[in-house]
Amino acid sequence: xxxxxxxxxxxxxxxxxxxxxxxxxxxxxxxxxxxxxxxxxxxxxxxxxxxxxxxxxxxxxxxxxxxxxxxxxxxxxxxxxxxxxxxxxxxxxxxxxxxxxxxxxxxxxxxxxxxxxxxxxxxxxxxxxxxxxxxxxxxxxxxxxxxxxxxxxxxxxxxxxxxxxxxxxxxxxxxxxxxxxxxxxxxxxxxxxxxxxxxxxxxxxxxxxxxxxxxxxxxxxxxxxxxxxxxxxxxxxxxxxxxxxxxxxxxxxxxxxxxxxxxxxxxxxxxxxxxxxxxxxxxxxxxxxxxxxxxxxxxxxxxxxxxxxxxxxxxxxxxxxxxxxxxxxxxxxxxxxxxxxxxxxxxxxxxxxxxxxxxxxxxxxxxxxxxxxxxxxxxxxxxxxxxxxxxxxxxxxxxxxxxxxxxxxxxxxxxxxxxxxxxxxxxxxxxxxxxxxxxxxxxxxxxxxxxxxxxxxxxxxxxxxxxxxxxxxxxxxxxxxxxxxxxxxxxxxxxxxxxxxxxxxxxxxxxxxxxxxxxxxxxxxxxxxxxxxxxxxxxxxxxxxxxxxxxxxxxxxxxxxxxxxxxxxxxxxxxxxxxxxxxxxxxxxxxxxxxxxxxxxxxxxxxxxxxxxxxxxxxxxxxxxxxxxxxxxxxxxxxxxxxxxxxxxxxxxxxxxxxxxxxxxxxxxxxxxxxxxxxxxxxxxxxxxxxxxxxxxxxx
Numbered sequence: 214x215x216x217x218x219x220x221x222x223x224x225x226x227x228x229x230x231x232x233x234x235x236x237x238x239x240x241x242x243x244x245x246x247x248x249x250x251x252x253x254x255x256x257x258x259x260x261x262x263x264x265x266x267x268x269x270x271x272x273x274x275x276x277x278x279x280x281x282x283x284x285x286x287x288x289x290x291x292x293x294x295x296x297x298x299x300x301x302x303x304x305x306x307x308x309x310x311x312x313x314x315x316x317x318x319x320x321x322x323x324x325x326x327x328x329x330x331x332x333x334x335x336x337x338x339x340x341x342x343x344x345x346x347x348x349x350x351x352x353x354x355x356x357x358x359x360x361x362x363x364x365x366x367x368x369x370x371x372x373x374x375x376x377x378x379x380x381x382x383x384x385x386x387x388x389x390x391x392x393x394x395x396x397x398x399x400x401x402x403x404x405x406x407x408x409x410x411x412x413x414x415x416x417x418x419x420x421x422x423x424x425x426x427x428x429x430x431x432x433x434x435x436x437x438x439x440x441x442x443x444x445x446x447x448x449x450x451x452x453x454x455x456x457x458x459x460x461x462x463x464x465x466x467x468x469x470x471x472x473x474x475x476x477x478x479x480x481x482x483x484x485x486x487x488x489x490x491x492x493x494x495x496x497x498x499x500x501x502x503x504x505x506x507x508x509x510x511x512x513x514x515x516x517x518x519x520x521x522x523x524x525x526x527x528x529x530x531x532x533x534x535x536x537x538x539x540x541x542x543x544x545x546x547x548x549x550x551x552x553x554x555x556x557x558x559x560x561x562x563x564x565x566x567x568x569x570x571x572x573x574x575x576x577x578x579x580x581x582x583x584x585x586x587x588x589x590x591x592x593x594x595x596x597x598x599x600x601x602x603x604x605x606x607x608x609x610x611x612x613x614x615x616x617x618x619x620x621x622x623x624x625x626x627x628x629x630x631x632x633x634x635x636x637x638x639x640x641x642x643x644x645x646x647x648x649x650x651x652x653x654x655x656x657x658x659x660x661x662x663x664x665x666x667x668x669x670x671x672x673x674x675x676x677x678x679x680x681x682x683x684x685x686x687x688x689x690x691x692x693x694x695x696x697x698x699x700x701x702x703x704x705x706x707x708x709x710x711x712x713x714x715x716x717x718x719x720x721x722x723x724x725x726x727x728x729x730x731x732x733x734x735x736x737x738x739x740x741x742x743x744x745x746x747x748x749x750x751x752x753x754x755x756x757x758x759x760x761x762x763x764x765x766x767x768x769x770x771x772x773x774x775x776x777x778x779x780x781x782x783x784x785x786x787x788x789x790x791x792x793x794x795x796x797x798x799x800x801x802x803x804x805x806x807x808x809x810x811x812x813x814x815x816x817x818x819x820x821x822x823x824x825x826x827x828x829x830x831x832x833x834x835x836x837x838x839x840x841x842x843x844x845x846x847x848x849x850x851x852x853x854x855x856x857x858x859x860x861x862x863x864x865x866x867x868x869x870x871x872x873x874x875x876x877x878x879x880x881x882x883x884x885x886x887x888x889x890x891x892x893x894x895x896x897x898x899x900x901x902x903x904x905x906x907x908x909x910x911x912x913x
Contacts (some may be wrong), residue, residue, distance in 0.1 A: 219787050220619050222431060229298045229768065231339060232774075238295045239799040240826070243685075252699070257632050262273065262284060262286050262287060262790070263284045264284070264285065264286075264334070264335040265282045265283070265284055265285075265335060265336065266283050266284075266285045266294075266328075266333070266335060266339065267280065267281075267282055267337075267339070268280070268281050268282075268283060268294075268298060268312075268339045268340070268341055269281075269338070269340045269341065269342075270290055270298070270302060270340075270341045270342075270665065271310075271340060271341065271342040271343065273452060273819070276725065279297065279301075279302065279496065281301060281599075282299075283284045283297060283298065285297075285326075285328060287327065287328050287329035288327050288328075288329060289323065289327060289328055289586055290325055290326060290327050290328075291312060291321050291323065291324045291325070291326055291328075291331070292324035293309075293327065294312070295311075295312065295341070296306075296327070298341055303456055304766055305602065309343050309344050309345055310341050310342060310343055310344070311341075311342070311365055312339050312340070312341055313339065313340040313341075313342050313493060314331075314333070314337060314339055315338045315339070315340060316338060316352070318364045318493070318496075319494060320344075320491065320493065320494075321339070323514075325467075325681075327498045331522060333846065342774075343364075344363055344364060344365040344366075345361050345362060345363055345364065346361065346362070346364045346499045347359055347360070347361050347499055347500055348360055348361070348362045348492070348497070348499075348500070348501060348503065349412065349500060349501065349502040349503070350375070350389075350502075350503055350504075351392070351502060351503070351504045351505065352379075352454065352505055352529075352532075353505065353506060353507065353526040353529045353530035353663075354454070354457070354458045354525070354526060354530075354892050355452075355458070355529070355533060356411075356413065356458065357412050357413070357502070358413040358414070359412050359413070359414045359500075360375065360378070362374065362375060362492070362875035363491075363492075364491060364492045364497070365491050365493065366391055366487045367488060367490060367491055367906075368388065368486045368489075368490065368492065368495075369388075369392060369488040369489065369905065369906070370386075370493065370902070371389075371491075371492065371900065372384050372387055372388055372389060372505075373393065373824045373900070375505065379454055379457070379522060379857070380454075380522045381519075381522050382500075382514075382519060382520055382523055383512070383513055383514065383523070384900075385509070385885075385888075385889065385900055385905065386508065386509050386511065386512065386513070386889070387487060387505060387507055387508050388483075388488060388506065388508040389486045389504065389506075389795075390484050390485050390486070390503065390504040390505075390506050390517055391484035391485075391503060391504070391506075392484070392502060392504055393481045393484065394502070394868045398456075411709065413453075415825055424591065433497075436827060442838035442846075445847060448731075452515070452640055454522045454525065454526065455521040455525050455844045456524045456525065456561060457525055457528065457529065457558070457684075457788075459558065459562065459733075459752065460554065460558060460753035460754060461496070462750070462753065463750065463752035463757070463760060464754060466536060466753065466756075466757060467757045469537060470536075470537055470538070471539070471907055472538065472758075472858050473539060475616065475805050475818050475829065475831065475834055476807065476818075476831070476873075478539070478804075478805045479805040479807045479818060479873045480807075480873055481804050482805060482806060482873075482874070482878075483509070483803045483806070483873050483874030483875075483878060485508065485878055485881075486503070487877060487878075487908040488881060488885075488906075488909060488910075489906055489909065489911075499502045499876050502745065504782035506530060507526075507527060507622075507884050508885070509823065509882075509886060509889055510796075510802030510823055510890050511823045511886070511890075512527065512792070513892050514887070514894060515527075515789075517785045517789070524785065524788050524789065524792070525788065527788075527792050528557070528788040528791055528792055529796035531791060532550075532791070535550050535754050535756070535795070536546070537746045537756065537850070538753070538756045540693050540795075540800050540801065541797055541798070541800055542663070542800055544759065545664075545665055545666065545667060545731055546731065546794070546798070547755050547756065547759050547796065548755070548772060548775050549730050549731045549775055550754075550755075550791065550794065550795075551751070551772045551775070552730075552753050552754075552772050552775035552776040552778075552779060553730070553787055553790060553791045553840075554754045554775075554791075554817070555749065555754055555772055555776055555809065556644065556776055556779055556780065556787050557784065557788060557791070560783075560784040560787070561784065572734075581852045584703070587843055592715075592779065604632070604633060604711045604712060605711075605713065605717075606629070606630065606631060606632050606712075607629075607631035607698060607712075608628070608629065608630045608631070608642075608701060609628075609629055609644070609695060609699070610626060610627070610629070610691075611626070611627065611629045611638075611685070611689060611690060611691075611695075611699070612624035612625060612626050612627075612686050612689040613625055613626075613627050613629075613688060614637060614686075614687040614689070615685070615686055615687075616685055616687070616695060624687070624689050627639060627640065627641075627650070628640070628641050628644070628645055628872075629641045629688070630645060630649075631699065631702050631706075631712075632653050632656065633657070633706075633711050634651040634656050634705075634706035634709060634710070635653065635654050635655065635690075635706075635712060636651055636655065636703075637650060637651070637652045638650055638651075645892065653675065653677055653686060653712070654706075655675070655703060655706035655707050656706065656707065656709050656828055657678050657679070657707065657709075657825075657839060657840075657841055657844065658675055658676055658677045658678060658707045658839070658842050659675070659676035659683070659707070659708075659825075659827075659836065660673065660674075660675060660700065660703045660704050660705075660707050661673075661674040661675075661676065662674075662700065662797070662799065663687065663865075664696070664728070664731070666693075666728055666731045666732045667732070669690075669692075669729075670687045671689065671690040671691070671692065671693060671695070671701060672688065672690070672694035673687070673688045673689075673690070673696070673699060673700055674686070674687050675687075675688065675703065676836055676839065678690070678839055679838075679839055682863060683836055683837060683838055683839065693725065693728050696724070696728070697721045697724040697725045697728070699723055700724050701717055701720035701721045701724055702717070704720060705717055705720065705886075708824070708841075708843065709843065723793065724824060726793075727793070727794060728796050728887075729778060730778060730779055730790065730794060732775075749773075750765075751765055751768040751769040752765065752771050753769070754772060763800075793906075801822075802823055803820040803822045804820070804821050804822075804829065805818050805819070805820050805829075806818070806819045806820075806821070806871060806872075806874060806878070806880075807831070807871070807872040807873035807878055808869040808870065808871050808872060808873075809820075809870050809872055810828070810867065810868070810869045810871060811856070811867075811868035811870075816830070816831060816872055817829065817830065817831050817837075818830075818831050818834075819869065819879070821879065821882045821883065821886075823886050823889075824841060824842055824843070824886075825839050825840060825841045825842060826839070826840045826859075826883075827839050827840075828840075838863070840859070840861055840867070842883075842886060842890070844862040844865075845859060845860070845861055846860045846861060846862065847859075847860050848880075848883060849861070850876055850880050850911055852911065854870070855870055855871065855875070855876045856868055856869065856870045856876065857869055857870070857871070857876050857879060857880060857883075857885075877911060880909065880911055881909040883910035884905075884908035885905070885909050887907070888905050888908045888909065893905075
C-alpha cells in the first residue's frame with residue numbers, strides 16, 4: 214500500500230524529521246513519503262505551523278487535576294496561552310495561577326514572551342498551578358506553622374514576605390534550611406509524627422499587616438516540665454511568637470539530642486536553600502517542611518520596642534543550640550545559660566500578667582546618641598578620633614605559655630605592653646625600655662577566651678596567623694578587671710582597631726557583665742537558696758550530656774546559685790543577656806563546610822563566620838589558618854569547574870572546591886556577609902535587593 218504525501222512548512226519538517234524519519238526528503242516542495250501507520254499531519258491542517266501542547270491544570274485543594282491538549286503556534290505569547298486555557302476550563306478566580314515547565318524546572322512568568330522565545334515545543338509538559346502553596350515552617354522555637362507562601366518568587370523575597378507576616382524585622386538575616394535527613398526513621402513514622410504535631414495555621418494571603426491568630430493555644434507548665442507553675446494563655450489577634458516556649462521534659466529532650474561532629478555540621482549546612490531561586494525550582498513541594506532560621510549571625514539594630522518577636526526567636530534559636538550542643542560551651546557557661554533559662558521561664562509562666570511597663574523604656578536622647586555613634590562609626594570618624602588623641606596603652610605583669618608537644622603547661626611571668634595592635638613582652642618592667650623578647654601582631658588573629666570564674670582562671674588564647682598556619686599563645690591575667698581590659702584590646706586589635714576606638718569601653722563593660730553572669734557563687738551578703746523548698750526539674754535547662762554528669766539535687770543547687778546574680782533582670786533584659794552570652798562563645802556563628810583546597814590531596818573543613826574564614830584540619834578539628842573579610846580584595850567562582858577563588862591582601866590567594874555542598878552555598882554566605890556589612894540606620898530599613906543578588910547570585 215502506497216504511503217500518503219503531505220506538504221509542510223520548514224518548521225513542521227524539522228519537527229517531523231525528529232519524530233518520524235521519512236524515506237526520502239526533497240528540498241523543493243518538502244514532499245515526505247510516510248510509513249502507512251504515520252498520522253502526524255492530517256490533510257485538514259496543510260500549511261499550518263501549529264502543534265499540540267499538553268497542559269495540566271491544578272485546581273483548588275481537594276479537586277483533581279485536569280489535563281488539556283491545546284493546538285498552539287510558536288508565536289503565541291504566554292499570556293495568550295493562559296487566556297486560551299482559562300476559556301476552556303470552569304469560570305473561577307485563576308489570578309494566582311501561572312505556568313510551570315516541568316522538564317526545565319522553571320516558571321514562565323514573562324507573559325509577553327512567546328513559546329518560541331522560551332524554546333517550548335510539542336514535547337514540553339506544562340502545569341497551570343497556583344503560585345502560592347501551603348508550606349510547613351519550623352520556627353527557631355521548634356514550633357511548626359502552616360503558611361501559604363509564594364513558590365514562584367525567589368527565596369529571598371519569600372522570606373521577606375514570611376517575616377512581614379510574623380513581624381520579624383531585618384528579614385535579610387534569615388533564610389530557609391532543609392531539615393537534615395534522618396535515615397533511621399521510616400516514612401510512615403514521619404507521617405504519624407506530623408499528624409500528632411501541633412501546627413499553627415497562618416494565612417500569608419490575609420492581606421493585613423499581621424494575621425489573625427484565631428487558634429486557642431494553652432501553655433501549661435508543671436514541675437516535670439521544669440517549673441512548678443501553670444498558666445493558660447489565649448491569644449486572639451496578637452502574636453504568640455513573642456512568647457518563649459516551655460522547656461521540654463528531659464526524656465523528650467534526650468530523644469532530640471544527637472552529638473554532632475564537624476563533618477555532621479557541614480552536611481547539615483549544605484541544606485540552605487538558594488536565595489536567588491524559587492522554592493519550586495529547588496524541588497520543594499506542597500506541605501514540605503522547612504526550617505526558618507537566622508542564617509547570618511549579625512543582628513543589626515535590635516530594639517526591644519519593635520523587636521519582640523525577633524528577640525524571642527533569636528533567644529529560642531540560641532537556647533536550642535545550647536541544649537542540643539550544636540555549639541560548644543564549658544560546664545560553667547552551661548550553668549550560666551541554665552540559670553537564664555530558669556529566670557526567663559519563671560517570668561514568662563508567672564500567674565501574674567506580664568506588665569510591659571516594668572520593662573526599661575528607651576530614652577529618646579540616648580537612642581539618638583546611639584544612632585549618631587553608629588553613623589559616626591560607619592563614617593570612620595573613630596579613625597579621625599584616633600589620629601587626634603593619644604592611643605591608650607596597657608602594661609601589666611602577666612603570665613605566658615607557648616604550647617609544645619610532650620610538655621606540661623608551665624606559665625612564665627613577663628612584663629607585657631599592649632600598644633596599637635601589638636603586644637610586646639619583656640623579662641621585667643625595668644627591661645621594657647629596651648628591645649622586647651618578642652612581639653605579637655594581632656591583626657587577623659583569633660581571640661578565644663580560656664576562663665573559669667569559679668576557679669579564678671582568666672586566660673586568653675591567641676591564634677596568630679603565620680605563613681604556614683596559626684601560632685598558639687596563651688596569656689593568663691590575675692583578675693576579672695585585668696582580663697576584661699586585655700581581652701577587649703585583643704578583640705579590637707584582631708579587627709585592626711586600637712583602644713582609642715569608642716567601642717573599647719563598651720567591649721570592656723560587656724566582658725565584665727559576661728563574667729558576672731558566669732560567677733556561680735551567690736552575691737556577697739546573700740545566703741544560698743534552700744534547694745529543699747524549690748521545685749524545679751533542672752535537667753530541662755541543660756543538655757542531656759551535662760545532665761548525666763550531676764545528680765539532680767546538685768544541679769538544681771548550682772543553677773539556683775547562678776540565678777541569684779541575674780534575679781533582678783526583666784524578661785527582655787534576660788533574653789538579651791542570653792543572646793549576648795551566646796554571641797560571646799568562641800564557635801558562635803561559624804558555619805562549617807567540607808572543601809578541597811587547590812593543590813591539597815585531602816578534604817578539609819572550611820568555617821565561615823561574619824568576619825572571617827577558618828581553615829580547619831578535619832582529623833584534629835584545630836584551626837590551621839584564618840582569613841578576614843576585611844583583608845579580602847576580590848572573589849569569584851568558576852562555575853564550569855565549581856571552584857571558588859579568593860584574593861586577599863599581601864598577595865595571598867586561595868582556591869577550593871566544595872565537597873559537602875554546591876559552591877553556590879559558600880558563595881552566597883561570603884556575599885551575604887559582605888552585603889550585611891553595608892547596612893546603616895540611615896537607610897530607612899529599605900533593602901537593596903538588587904545589590905544582594907549581585908553579591909550572592911553569581912553568574913551561572
